[in-house]
Amino acid sequence: MKPLTHLIKLLPLAVLLLVAQDVHAQAVGSVATLSGLLVAKDMNGKARVLAVNSQVRQGDTLITERNTYALMKFVDGAELTLQPESTLVLTRYTYDADKPQQDKVELNLVQGGFRSVAGLLGQRSQDATVVTTPMGTLQGSASMIVSLTPP
Secondary structure, three states: OHHHHHHHHHHHHHHHHHHHHHHHOOEEEEEEEEEOOEEEEOOOOOEEEEOOOOEEEOOOEEEEOOOOEEEEEEOOOOEEEEOOOOEEEEEEEEOOOOOHHHOEEEEEEEEOEEEEEOOHHHHHOHHHEEEEEOOEEEEOOOOEEEEOOOO
8 A cells, every 4th residue: 555655645746747848848839721731749759630720839840741731820920831741840939029039949850841931039030040951050041941852
């Protein structure tokens, strides 16, 4: 009986840790338009199928299938259209209207491509955007087209 008592005492701590992980996975935008299948994997590898109005969160890996286009709108008004057969990691998306010194967008394009239009973050702090690809790193561009697949 004693091990069971220990487990029961630890249950609130386990719940607190799970809630803390969800807080860290902050919503940074939502799916505005979607044609096809879009999947998001969170930082723990848990997958969820996204639909129009689904939230995208910091730390999500977004994966589009063949013939899928997905338009995401972010908290600062930025827009990003993900191409078919793409994988994009939203490594970091920090925007606070009152704290421009903390602005930072870090994206990792694993495969495929995207087109983005800057929001308020990109307009006031162009150097805060970093996109990593297998071909290298891009920094400082507020609006961009990045593609790893031939046209």
